[in-house]
Structure formats: C-alpha cells, structure tokens
Amino acid sequence: MKRRWSFAQTLALIVVALGALLAVFPFYWMFSAATRLSSEVLGIPPRLDIGSALLTNLETLVGKGFLLAAWNSAFIALTTTALTVLVSSMAGFAFTQYRFGAREPLFAFFLVTLIVPPQVTIVPLFQLMAGQNPLGLNLLGTPWAIILPALSNSFAIFFCRQTFQKYPPELSDAARVDGANEWQVYWQVAMPSVRSSLAALSVFVFLGQWNSFFLPLIMNGNNDAGRTLPLAISALIGENSVDYGALIAGTALSVLPVLVFFLFAQRLFVSGALSGSVKG
Amino acid sequence: MIESRALLPSSRRLQRTRLTPFAFLMPALVLYALFTAYPVARAFVLSVQRNVDGEVRFSGLAQYQRLLSDDVFRQALFNTLIFLVAQVPVMLIAALLIAVALNSPHFPFRSALRSAYFLPSIMSLVAVGTLFRVLLNEDLGLVNYVLREFGLAGVPWITHPWWAKITVMLLLTWRYTGFMMVIYLAGLQNIPPELYEAAQIDGAEPVQSFWHITLPLLRPTILFTTVLSTISVLQIFDEALIVTRGGPANETLTIGLYLYQTVFSSVDFHYAAAISVVLVVVIGALAVLQLKAGERGQT
CATH class of the missing domain: 1.10.3720.10 (MetI-like)
Structure with missing residues (x-):
C-alpha cells in the first residue's frame, strides 16, 4: 500500500475533524453549564470549565419534580421496550414460522401503517384516552396513555420478521420432537437464538420512547404527576424567569443515562439505527 | 402479557393447530386495530364533520x-x-x-x-x-x-x-x-x-x-x-x-x-x-x- 499525504487529504482531515468537534462540543458545554448558576450559564465572558453549582441545580430540579419525571421516563421507556419486543417478536415468529392463508395480507396491513405519521392518529388517540371508549376509561395522565399507542409499532414487526427469517426452523422441529409445545418453541428456542438482534431493537425502541415528546405532551400536557423528562425540561423553559443552570442540568440528566449506555454498547445503537428507522 | 399467559397450556400440551399463528399474532393485531387502524379511520371521519353547538354534523369537504x-x-x-x-x-x-x-x-x-x-x-x-x-x-x-x-x-x-x-x-x-x-x-x-x-x-x-x-x-x-x-x-x-x-x-x-x-x-x-x-x-x-x-x- 502506498501512502502519500496530499494537500487535499490533509484538508479533508482538518474539515472532518472540525465537524466532529462541532458534533461533540455541545455535549461538553452541557456538562460544564450544568455545574453553573443561571447567571454564569449566560454570562460574558462564557466559561467552559467545571463550576461548583451542580448540587444547587440538582436541588432546584428535585424541587421541581425531576425525580418523579425521571422515574416516569424510565418506567414508560422500559415497559414500552419490553412489551414491544414481546408483541412484535411473537408476530414476527408467526409470520415466518407458520404457513397460513392470511399471512401475506396481514403483513401488508402492518406494512402500510409504516408511512402513517403520528400526527394523524393523535386527535382520535387523545379522544380515545380521554374516555371516548366502550369501557369509558380515562387514561389521560397515566403512563398507559403513552405506552399503549407506542406498542402499535409496525417498524418493530417488520424488524422481527426480518430477524426470524434468518432463524433455522430445524431448531424448532428438533424441540418439537423433544416434546416442546409451540409456546416453548418460541420462548425457549427461537427467542434466545435471535437475542442479539432483539437487543438492537430494544435499544432503538427504548431511545425512541425515552426521547419522545409529542405523544407525552398531548396525553400529559396538564398533568404534573405524569410528566416525563422532556416534558419537565420543556416546562422549565416556559417559566417566567428561566433558571438556566437548572435547565441545563435537567437536560444533562436526561441525556446522561443514554450517553453512558451508548459509550458501552455503541454497536447496538448503530445496528439499531441501520435496521432502517423512522423518527418516533 | 395477559395474552401470552393465556397461551400457556394447562395440560402442558399445546400442539400446532391452524389457530397457532393467530394466537401469536393476536396481541399485535388487537393493538393495531385499537391504536393505529381505528385512529386513522376516525381521523378521516372527523375531518368531514363539524361541530355545531356541541352537535356533530356531516360537513363534506368544508374543513378542507x-x-x-x-x-x-x-x-x-x-x-x-x-x-x-x-x-x-x-x-x-x-x-x-x-x-x-x-x-x-x-x-x-x-x-x-x-x-x-x-x-x-x-x-x-x-x-x-x-x-x-x-x-x-x-x-x-x-x-x-x-x-x-x-x-x-x-x-x-x-x-x-x-x-x-x-x-x-x-x-x-x-x-x-x-x-x-x-x-x-x-x-x-x-x-x-x-x-x-x-x-x-x-x-x-x-x-x-x-x-x-x-x-x-x-x-x-x-x-x-x-x-x-x-x-x-x-x-x-x-x-x-x-x-x-x-x-x-x-x-x-x-x-x-x-x-x-x-x-x-x-x-x-x-x-x-x-x-x-x-x-x-x-x-x-x-x-x-x-x-x-x-x-x-x-x-
């Protein structure tokens, strides 16, 4: 391999490195500003070192219900992820491991909904959750108003069908010969063999729900107790005199868990992103 | 969760039948019907109606x-x-x-x-x-x-x-x-x-x-x-x-x-x-x- 550094290559390196710096810098600034008082976050000259107001900011956040919001976010995102993976993998298993007449039409039905933007369903979903349902249940303000609509995830079904297409059916037959029933074949044989794909799907679904804003805002806009982290951050911005230190600390708090997870499991994030993705 | 538990056989024997794939699809189908298909259809219906003093009436393409x-x-x-x-x-x-x-x-x-x-x-x-x-x-x-x-x-x-x-x-x-x-x-x-x-x-x-x-x-x-x-x-x-x-x-x-x-x-x-x-x-x-x-x- 011959390697000669031309002027163009050096230039490309500088430009690409500068772009990467721009991509990362706001993260650094966020963690720095999270440790400063409101007057220092917006102050001339700006400071980029670590300040001493982190605890003050965290106390402010606790006073504004951020612990509850963090718990709500975690509960909603984890429940959504677990249930989505369960429901979609069952569907993906059915679509690939059995032959039945309705197979193709049913899959097409799921596929069509891939292009339906969430804005379309929002008004009817709001009415449905507000009690316009046969049971008269009012779910507004509960986590379920956010979790249930998210479970109807056609991308996840599409993903699981792709995943189970690579699963060898001979494994199922061997288990059946050993006396396993169909649920055991699915849960104890098929699921473990596709777990790395399902891990990527889980990361993708979790991230979408953890970061989600539109649906929680509609379903939970006026309910402080049911707020998720993005809603709590948005509420801080809406205050008359914004506490910028607390605002950025709250933002950092919402990003930190995902960032730590990303640093350890980058591969899962990238393969989740690559499996073809739609903004949640 | 409820659906999956219902699949567990009491007799520990659940053989493959024609209904098995539908049992696996049931949770997804129910969720889709309720939270995607129904809301999409309902959005179309809402858009050709209007609300006159609390009474909902058909209004054709008036909203559009x-x-x-x-x-x-x-x-x-x-x-x-x-x-x-x-x-x-x-x-x-x-x-x-x-x-x-x-x-x-x-x-x-x-x-x-x-x-x-x-x-x-x-x-x-x-x-x-x-x-x-x-x-x-x-x-x-x-x-x-x-x-x-x-x-x-x-x-x-x-x-x-x-x-x-x-x-x-x-x-x-x-x-x-x-x-x-x-x-x-x-x-x-x-x-x-x-x-x-x-x-x-x-x-x-x-x-x-x-x-x-x-x-x-x-x-x-x-x-x-x-x-x-x-x-x-x-x-x-x-x-x-x-x-x-x-x-x-x-x-x-x-x-x-x-x-x-x-x-x-x-x-x-x-x-x-x-x-x-x-x-x-x-x-x-x-x-x-x-x-x-x-x-x-x-x-």
Missing part, C-alpha cells in the same frame, strides 16, 4: 375548504417546504462526503470520528432544542460571543424571521447528519473494493471513482435517506416548539406545530383532523414522487 383560505396554514406549509428544500440536500451531501472520507481505511482516528458524528443522534430533540436556545441567545449566548470576538456582529438567531429558519435548519443538521452518515457508511461497505482497484489501474482519479462508482452504486441508499429525511422534516415539531415556539410571527411555524395549536388552543378537533389528513397526503405524495424519480434515474 377552510384550509385552502387559511393564511396561517399556508404559512406553515410554506415554512415546512422551505425546511425540506433547503436543509435536506445540504445535510445529505455533507453526510455522504463525511462517510466517504471515513470509509477510507487510511483515515486517521476514523472509528473515533464516526462515533463523534453519531453522538448527536442519541440526544432527544427537546434536549437539542434547549441547548441551541441557550447557546444561540442573542446577547449572552456563547455563539454570538465568539462571533463578536472575531469582530463580527451578533446574529439574531431566534428573533429574526430568516435567521430563525436557519437556526431550525442548523439544529436539524447537527442532530441528523451523523445518523445519515452511518447509513451511507453501511451502503459504502457493500461496494466491492475490487471496483475501485480496477478503476485505479485504469488510471481513474479518486474524484472520477466517486462519480462513476460510488454515486451510482449508492443510489438506493441515497434514495432511502432522502425519503427518510423528507418524512422527518415534514413532521418537525419538538425542535421548533422548544427553540422558537413557531415564531417570530409564525416564521418557523410548521404543520406539526399548527396541528398542535389547533388541538389545544382552538380545541377544534375536526379542523385538526383535516390538517393531519393533508399531512399524510403530502408525505405519501412526496415519498411516491421520490421513489418514482429514483426508479426513472436507474433505467
């Missing part, structure tokens, strides 16, 4: 006629299309060039650089919006401070009609470029390296290889990212709400924001449903157009 003469809706549609036309090409070209650079095996620190570019796409749009709002503060923000240090004038990022649009586009570019880059990198890895070697032997310059090998073979990936970005841009909501609240004077109002305002400020569900139906039609039409254009270019 209202849309045609609604200046605010026209503004929102115009803004959204500006974002689409101005931001998507810039972002995709940048993402493609970065991907090509970082795909080259000789590029120093390439895996660290890839991670750096991907990083913004893990951040929620609310968090991104918050950071941009503070960093781009007109008097006291870091960005204008740096501009002034270089002897330039501070930019009215949030209060000026055109700059506010540019701010939203900068935000989108920051958040999504790395994501698109990763998709391009995957596409580039599917191009056999022998093609480049052969071209090099024939005396092709790297730029020629890019035009004659990379671009044509990457066409499906480019098409995919174009459709994907179009769909996301047409749905812009979080970022515009957090950074500019649709202002100044509706200059960054998007269809998504207008829909939200119609639901919660005007509490007009029927009109909101009509807006959402138009949004689906626009998204569907653009996606079909792009796919058709992609196909035609191929033959």
Whole structure:
C-alpha cells in the first residue's frame, strides 16, 4: 500500500475533524453549564470549565419534580421496550414460522401503517384516552396513555420478521420432537437464538420512547404527576424567569443515562439505527 | 402479557393447530386495530364533520375548504417546504462526503470520528432544542460571543424571521447528519473494493471513482435517506416548539406545530383532523414522487 499525504487529504482531515468537534462540543458545554448558576450559564465572558453549582441545580430540579419525571421516563421507556419486543417478536415468529392463508395480507396491513405519521392518529388517540371508549376509561395522565399507542409499532414487526427469517426452523422441529409445545418453541428456542438482534431493537425502541415528546405532551400536557423528562425540561423553559443552570442540568440528566449506555454498547445503537428507522 | 399467559397450556400440551399463528399474532393485531387502524379511520371521519353547538354534523369537504383560505396554514406549509428544500440536500451531501472520507481505511482516528458524528443522534430533540436556545441567545449566548470576538456582529438567531429558519435548519443538521452518515457508511461497505482497484489501474482519479462508482452504486441508499429525511422534516415539531415556539410571527411555524395549536388552543378537533389528513397526503405524495424519480434515474 502506498501512502502519500496530499494537500487535499490533509484538508479533508482538518474539515472532518472540525465537524466532529462541532458534533461533540455541545455535549461538553452541557456538562460544564450544568455545574453553573443561571447567571454564569449566560454570562460574558462564557466559561467552559467545571463550576461548583451542580448540587444547587440538582436541588432546584428535585424541587421541581425531576425525580418523579425521571422515574416516569424510565418506567414508560422500559415497559414500552419490553412489551414491544414481546408483541412484535411473537408476530414476527408467526409470520415466518407458520404457513397460513392470511399471512401475506396481514403483513401488508402492518406494512402500510409504516408511512402513517403520528400526527394523524393523535386527535382520535387523545379522544380515545380521554374516555371516548366502550369501557369509558380515562387514561389521560397515566403512563398507559403513552405506552399503549407506542406498542402499535409496525417498524418493530417488520424488524422481527426480518430477524426470524434468518432463524433455522430445524431448531424448532428438533424441540418439537423433544416434546416442546409451540409456546416453548418460541420462548425457549427461537427467542434466545435471535437475542442479539432483539437487543438492537430494544435499544432503538427504548431511545425512541425515552426521547419522545409529542405523544407525552398531548396525553400529559396538564398533568404534573405524569410528566416525563422532556416534558419537565420543556416546562422549565416556559417559566417566567428561566433558571438556566437548572435547565441545563435537567437536560444533562436526561441525556446522561443514554450517553453512558451508548459509550458501552455503541454497536447496538448503530445496528439499531441501520435496521432502517423512522423518527418516533 | 395477559395474552401470552393465556397461551400457556394447562395440560402442558399445546400442539400446532391452524389457530397457532393467530394466537401469536393476536396481541399485535388487537393493538393495531385499537391504536393505529381505528385512529386513522376516525381521523378521516372527523375531518368531514363539524361541530355545531356541541352537535356533530356531516360537513363534506368544508374543513378542507377552510384550509385552502387559511393564511396561517399556508404559512406553515410554506415554512415546512422551505425546511425540506433547503436543509435536506445540504445535510445529505455533507453526510455522504463525511462517510466517504471515513470509509477510507487510511483515515486517521476514523472509528473515533464516526462515533463523534453519531453522538448527536442519541440526544432527544427537546434536549437539542434547549441547548441551541441557550447557546444561540442573542446577547449572552456563547455563539454570538465568539462571533463578536472575531469582530463580527451578533446574529439574531431566534428573533429574526430568516435567521430563525436557519437556526431550525442548523439544529436539524447537527442532530441528523451523523445518523445519515452511518447509513451511507453501511451502503459504502457493500461496494466491492475490487471496483475501485480496477478503476485505479485504469488510471481513474479518486474524484472520477466517486462519480462513476460510488454515486451510482449508492443510489438506493441515497434514495432511502432522502425519503427518510423528507418524512422527518415534514413532521418537525419538538425542535421548533422548544427553540422558537413557531415564531417570530409564525416564521418557523410548521404543520406539526399548527396541528398542535389547533388541538389545544382552538380545541377544534375536526379542523385538526383535516390538517393531519393533508399531512399524510403530502408525505405519501412526496415519498411516491421520490421513489418514482429514483426508479426513472436507474433505467
């Protein structure tokens, strides 16, 4: 391999490195500003070192219900992820491991909904959750108003069908010969063999729900107790005199868990992103 | 959960029957019927009705006629299309060039650089919006401070009609470029390296290889990212709400924001449903157009 550094290559390196710096810098600034008082976050000259107001900011956040919001976010995102993976993998298993007449039409039905933007369903979903349902249940303000609509995830079904297409059916037959029933074949044989794909799907679904804003805002806009982290951050911005230190600390708090997870499991994030993705 | 438990056999024997696949599909089907199929159908029904003093009546296309003469809706549609036309090409070209650079095996620190570019796409749009709002503060923000240090004038990022649009586009570019880059990198890895070697032997310059090998073979990936970005841009909501609240004077109002305002400020569900139906039609039409254009270019 011959390697000669031309002027163009050096230039490309500088430009690409500068772009990467721009991509990362706001993260650094966020963690720095999270440790400063409101007057220092917006102050001339700006400071980029670590300040001493982190605890003050965290106390402010606790006073504004951020612990509850963090718990709500975690509960909603984890429940959504677990249930989505369960429901979609069952569907993906059915679509690939059995032959039945309705197979193709049913899959097409799921596929069509891939292009339906969430804005379309929002008004009817709001009415449905507000009690316009046969049971008269009012779910507004509960986590379920956010979790249930998210479970109807056609991308996840599409993903699981792709995943189970690579699963060898001979494994199922061997288990059946050993006396396993169909649920055991699915849960104890098929699921473990596709777990790395399902891990990527889980990361993708979790991230979408953890970061989600539109649906929680509609379903939970006026309910402080049911707020998720993005809603709590948005509420801080809406205050008359914004506490910028607390605002950025709250933002950092919402990003930190995902960032730590990303640093350890980058591969899962990238393969989740690559499996073809739609903004949640 | 309930459905899955119901599948567990009491007799420990659950043989394969014709109903087995439907049992596995049941939870997904029920969720779809309730939370996708029913709401979509209902949105169409709502959009051809109107509310007269609490009484719901069929109103044909009256809501859609209202849309045609609604200046605010026209503004929102115009803004959204500006974002689409101005931001998507810039972002995709940048993402493609970065991907090509970082795909080259000789590029120093390439895996660290890839991670750096991907990083913004893990951040929620609310968090991104918050950071941009503070960093781009007109008097006291870091960005204008740096501009002034270089002897330039501070930019009215949030209060000026055109700059506010540019701010939203900068935000989108920051958040999504790395994501698109990763998709391009995957596409580039599917191009056999022998093609480049052969071209090099024939005396092709790297730029020629890019035009004659990379671009044509990457066409499906480019098409995919174009459709994907179009769909996301047409749905812009979080970022515009957090950074500019649709202002100044509706200059960054998007269809998504207008829909939200119609639901919660005007509490007009029927009109909101009509807006959402138009949004689906626009998204569907653009996606079909792009796919058709992609196909035609191929033959």
